[in-house]
Amino acid sequence: xxxxxxxxxxxxxxxxxxxxxxxxxxxxxxxxxxxxxxxxxxxxxxxxxxxxxxxxxxxxxxxxxxxxxxxxxxxxxxxxxxxxxxxxxxxxxxxxxxxxxxxxxxxxxxxxxxxxxxxxxxxxxxxxxxxxxxxxxxxxxxxxxxxxxxxxxxxxxxxxxxxxxxxxxxxxxxxxxxxxxxxxxxxxxxxxxxxxxxxxxxxxxxxxxxxxxxxxxxxxxxxxxxxxxxxxxxxxxxxxxxxxxxxxxxxxxxxxxxxxxxxxxxxxxxxxxxxxxxxxxxxxxxxxxxxxxxxxxxxxxxxxxxxxxxxxxxxxxxxxxxxxxxxxxxxxxxxxxxxxxxxxxxxxxxxxx
Amino acid sequence: xxxxxxxxxxxxxxxxxxxxxxxxxxxxxxxxxxxxxxxxxxxxxxxxxxxxxxxxxxxxxxxxxxxxxxxxxxxxxxxxxxxxxxxxxxxxxxxxxxxxxxxxxxxxxxxxxxxxxxxxxxxxxxxxxxxxxxxxxxxxxxxxxxxxxxxxxxxxxxxxxxxxxxxxxxxxxxxxxxxxxxxxxxxxxxxxxxxxxxxxxxxxxxxxxxxxxxxxxxxxxxxxxxxxxxxxxxxxxxxxxxxxxxxxxxxxxxxxxxxxx
Amino acid sequence: xxxxxxxxxxxxxxxxxxxxxxxxxxxxxxxxxxxxxxxxxxxxxxxxxxxxxxxxxxxxxxxxxxxxxxxxxxxxxxxxxxxxxxxxxxxxxxxxxxxxxxxxxxxxxxxxxxxxxxxxxxxxxxxxxxxxxxxxxxxxxxxxxxxxxxxxxxxxxxxxxxxxxxxxxxxxxxxxxxxxxxxxxxxxxxxxxxxxxxxxxxxxxxxxxxxxxxxxxxxxxxxxxxxxxxxxxxxxxxxxxxxx
Numbered sequence: 001x002x003x004x005x006x007x008x009x010x011x012x013x014x015x016x017x018x019x020x021x022x023x024x025x026x027x028x029x030x031x032x033x034x035x036x037x038x039x040x041x042x043x044x045x046x047x048x049x050x051x052x053x054x055x056x057x058x059x060x061x062x063x064x065x066x067x068x069x070x071x072x073x074x075x076x077x078x079x080x081x082x083x084x085x086x087x088x089x090x091x092x093x094x095x096x097x098x099x100x101x102x103x104x105x106x107x108x109x110x111x112x113x114x115x116x117x118x119x120x121x122x123x124x125x126x127x128x129x130x131x132x133x134x135x136x137x138x139x140x141x142x143x144x145x146x147x148x149x150x151x152x153x154x155x156x157x158x159x160x161x162x163x164x165x166x167x168x169x170x171x172x173x174x175x176x177x178x179x180x181x182x183x184x185x186x187x188x189x190x191x192x193x194x195x196x197x198x199x200x201x202x203x204x205x206x207x208x209x210x211x212x213x214x215x216x217x218x219x220x221x222x223x224x225x226x227x228x229x230x231x232x233x234x235x236x237x238x239x240x241x242x243x244x245x246x247x248x249x250x251x252x253x254x255x256x257x258x259x260x261x262x263x264x265x266x267x268x269x270x271x272x273x274x275x276x277x278x279x280x281x282x283x284x285x286x287x288x289x290x291x292x293x294x295x296x297x298x299x300x301x302x303x304x305x306x307x308x309x310x311x312x313x314x315x316x317x318x319x320x321x322x323x324x325x326x327x328x329x330x331x332x333x334x335x336x337x338x339x340x341x342x343x344x345x346x347x348x349x350x351x352x353x
Numbered sequence: 354x355x356x357x358x359x360x361x362x363x364x365x366x367x368x369x370x371x372x373x374x375x376x377x378x379x380x381x382x383x384x385x386x387x388x389x390x391x392x393x394x395x396x397x398x399x400x401x402x403x404x405x406x407x408x409x410x411x412x413x414x415x416x417x418x419x420x421x422x423x424x425x426x427x428x429x430x431x432x433x434x435x436x437x438x439x440x441x442x443x444x445x446x447x448x449x450x451x452x453x454x455x456x457x458x459x460x461x462x463x464x465x466x467x468x469x470x471x472x473x474x475x476x477x478x479x480x481x482x483x484x485x486x487x488x489x490x491x492x493x494x495x496x497x498x499x500x501x502x503x504x505x506x507x508x509x510x511x512x513x514x515x516x517x518x519x520x521x522x523x524x525x526x527x528x529x530x531x532x533x534x535x536x537x538x539x540x541x542x543x544x545x546x547x548x549x550x551x552x553x554x555x556x557x558x559x560x561x562x563x564x565x566x567x568x569x570x571x572x573x574x575x576x577x578x579x580x581x582x583x584x585x586x587x588x589x590x591x592x593x594x595x596x597x598x599x600x601x602x603x604x605x606x607x608x609x610x611x612x613x614x
Numbered sequence: 615x616x617x618x619x620x621x622x623x624x625x626x627x628x629x630x631x632x633x634x635x636x637x638x639x640x641x642x643x644x645x646x647x648x649x650x651x652x653x654x655x656x657x658x659x660x661x662x663x664x665x666x667x668x669x670x671x672x673x674x675x676x677x678x679x680x681x682x683x684x685x686x687x688x689x690x691x692x693x694x695x696x697x698x699x700x701x702x703x704x705x706x707x708x709x710x711x712x713x714x715x716x717x718x719x720x721x722x723x724x725x726x727x728x729x730x731x732x733x734x735x736x737x738x739x740x741x742x743x744x745x746x747x748x749x750x751x752x753x754x755x756x757x758x759x760x761x762x763x764x765x766x767x768x769x770x771x772x773x774x775x776x777x778x779x780x781x782x783x784x785x786x787x788x789x790x791x792x793x794x795x796x797x798x799x800x801x802x803x804x805x806x807x808x809x810x811x812x813x814x815x816x817x818x819x820x821x822x823x824x825x826x827x828x829x830x831x832x833x834x835x836x837x838x839x840x841x842x843x844x845x846x847x848x849x850x851x852x853x854x855x856x857x858x
Contacts, residue, residue, distance in 0.1 A: 046516070049519075050519075077516065078519045078520070078521075078523055078524055084520050086513065086517055090511075090517040092514060092518070092531075093536065094532075095531075107518070107521055107522040107524070108522040155522055459783075459786060459788060460786075463788045464787060465788065481743075481788050482745075482788075563772075564773075565772050566770060566772050566773055569771075570772065571773075578775065579748050579750055581676070582748070582750040582751065583675065
């Protein structure tokens with residue numbers, strides 16, 4: 001825990017916005033802060049970076065106190081040694097890609113030639129060397145994202161902060177870069193924080209998820225915790241989705257050994273399939289009609305959240321369904337009961353992985 | 354850009370408007386002593402005036418850079434009481450008759466002025482009737498151009514870039530030098546050019562505060578004014594010189610002010 | 615918006631057409647004649663209410679250039695004879711040119727004479743701030759003549775475009791000394807003192823006047839009569855001018 005981040009942050013915006021968050025990140029682990037737009041994610045980054053003053057709180061990174069309102073400690077942004085990939089990247093438009101990546105090294109006193117060498121190494125690792133002389137304006141979104149990552153990594157920071165790193169990209173690029181990002185995150189030795197509004201990103205890249213809503217942390221847990229036991233309706237809506245990794249071909253996705261029929265016949269290769277819990281129907285007898293995906297399974301867990309109930313099921317695909325309390329009453333099921341489950345092909349969302 | 358013809362009345366008034374600007378220039382050109390132009394421009398008084406104009410206008414531009422840039426910075430980036438008032442005061446020389454500016458400078462920096470007296474006692478420097486006075490007068494009148502241009506650019510600049518640079522370990526000075534200034538570079542350049550052009554044309558404040566002595570404070574506009582009463586050929590020749598220099602500045606700025614076409 | 619526009623238009627109409635039916639006589643007069651001609655205007659208009667004297671005061675040479683460029687001027691009073699001679703040569707004057715007053719040069723210093731200026735020779739002192747009129751205007755021309763007679767090479771720090779601009783800077787104490795007309799000293803009040811230039815090196819300053827334009831010719835001539843022969847003489851004398 002020596003290299004971790006320990007943060008307790010209260011920020012008051014003049015506009016009336018309030019952020020109150022407590023985070024604990026361990027080295028070598030990735031934490032995702034998942035929240036809707038306007039939840040205070042960018043405020044959190046700015047506060048950690050020292051760009052926004054804390055109203056109250058304490059931030060320590062690897063045992064070094066960066067901010068402590070009680071002790072009156074404040075380390076300026078340039079001495080915090082954080083590697084940040086900003087939302088829309090903020091690459092310096094007047095500099096070449098090489099100068100962007102070398103900027104941090106030179107700012108920290110490295111000679112120009114040494115800084116350029118370091119920057120070139122990193123660009124080469126990220127397959128960007130051929131763009132070294134370009135201006136950021138001449139890069140594609142995916143290239144710019146990787147340059148931003150290279151710039152953040154170049155100074156070998158104590159912690160990596162990624163603010164919506166994939167949000168500005170198109171769907172196919174996003175899938176490809178998620179893998180690049182996953183590799184890079186895995187290699188980074190310090191604590192990693194990923195800020196995102198996309199639950200798929202959070203689930204695939206993070207070991208632990210903080211759900212941030214209206215300036216407050218509403219839930220902390222592993223991706224499975226959040227997915228299976230979302231505590232707020234936001235988490236249930238977004239984070240509670242069933243997420244399956246599989247391979248698509250000819251209107252089907254092969255998940256493990258199970259074939260899931262999908263509406264999109266053009267999908268090919270590795271994909272992420274998402275199924276919203278409310279799109280899953282539960283039946284006590286085999287359903288009639290023509291749901292393409294239907295199978296018998298058993299109930300493993302029932303959680304009542306007042307206005308909704310989440311029902312977890314056993315294999316072949318461990319899916320969670322969400323129904324209303326009256327519907328549960330009508331079904332009359334309990335844990336261990338046998339049950340039929342059906343999903344329309346059109347309710348299975350597919351995106352390239 | 355519409356291809357249709359403008360309505361007749363509009364076109365007519367536009368032509369009158371255009372003529373209003375073009376005719377005086379043609380008048381100047383028509384009056385130019387082309388055959389003697391070389392001889393006239395070669396006179397010592399013209400050479401002195403040209404040299405003084407360049408020195409004072411460049412001096413004023415440097416003053417604007419070192420004082421106007423920080424001023425623009427403070428106005429753009431810091432909230433404080435009286436900021437709106439300060440901005441108004443800084444821009445005042447844009448609309449104030451330069452003679453009034455010169456008189457104000459004389460009452461302040463003159464030998465009997467509130468600041469000029471102590472300044473002379475301390476350093477022996479007397480600003481009025483010296484080239485320093487001419488630079489001061491030109492700075493007073495021209496610096497607002499730099500301040501408004503740069504302040505606007507700083508306001509429009511996304512400050513998150515500076516935050517990003519700081520997080521990469523750059524000191525405030527490095528951020529300024531390597532990120533902020535390059536990003537407002539085009540505005541800074543056009544602000545400096547406008548400042549310089551305004552300083553080059555400065556007359557009223559200069560003659561009021563710095564006086565008029567060939568070889569010391571008589572810049573081109575002053576020389577034109579004096580020559581108008583005696584040597585008209587020289588006046589016209591020097592006027593033409595000023596027109597050409599001003600045109601050169603506008604051509605340099607055309608991409609920013611006329612819109613690239 | 616609308617009322618403001620109407621007001622603006624009304625102001626333009628009033629300013630452009632003149633609010634009254636008085637006949638206008640435009641008089642261009644040398645800067646050194648400013649106070650005298652303001653007094654002359656008041657007196658003349660009191661005697662002849664149907665005439666409006668419009669004064670245009672400035673350096674004589676600038677006034678001459680205006681007339682040469684076609685400015686509509688009825689009467690021109692210059693601080694020397696040369697300017698009017700030029701206009702005669704140019705065919706712009708066809709009536710008589712009358713020398714109507716004379717003046718003398720003097721050294722003006724700020725009240726208390728802080729630089730202890732005693733004669734023209736002091737104008738060569740480098741450590742003083744000295745002002746003269748531009749040689750293009752009469753007072754500068756006269757001063758140059760006087761300095762030449764005295765054998766002094768002056769070290770001016772500024773050459774002002776007219777005598778009143780020069781006097782203003784002496785009054786403000788920004789200049790230690792300057793050569794002006796004697797009449798200007800009285801006009802400047804207590805702020806300025808005079809150091810006399812001895813008669814043998816002084817230069818006679820002669821003011822000439824003539825009618826210029828065709829319009830309201832008789833009014834212009836009548837005003838000139840008033841200045842050179844009528845009650846105007848006493849006003850000029852009161853202002854310190856010498857009369858021929």
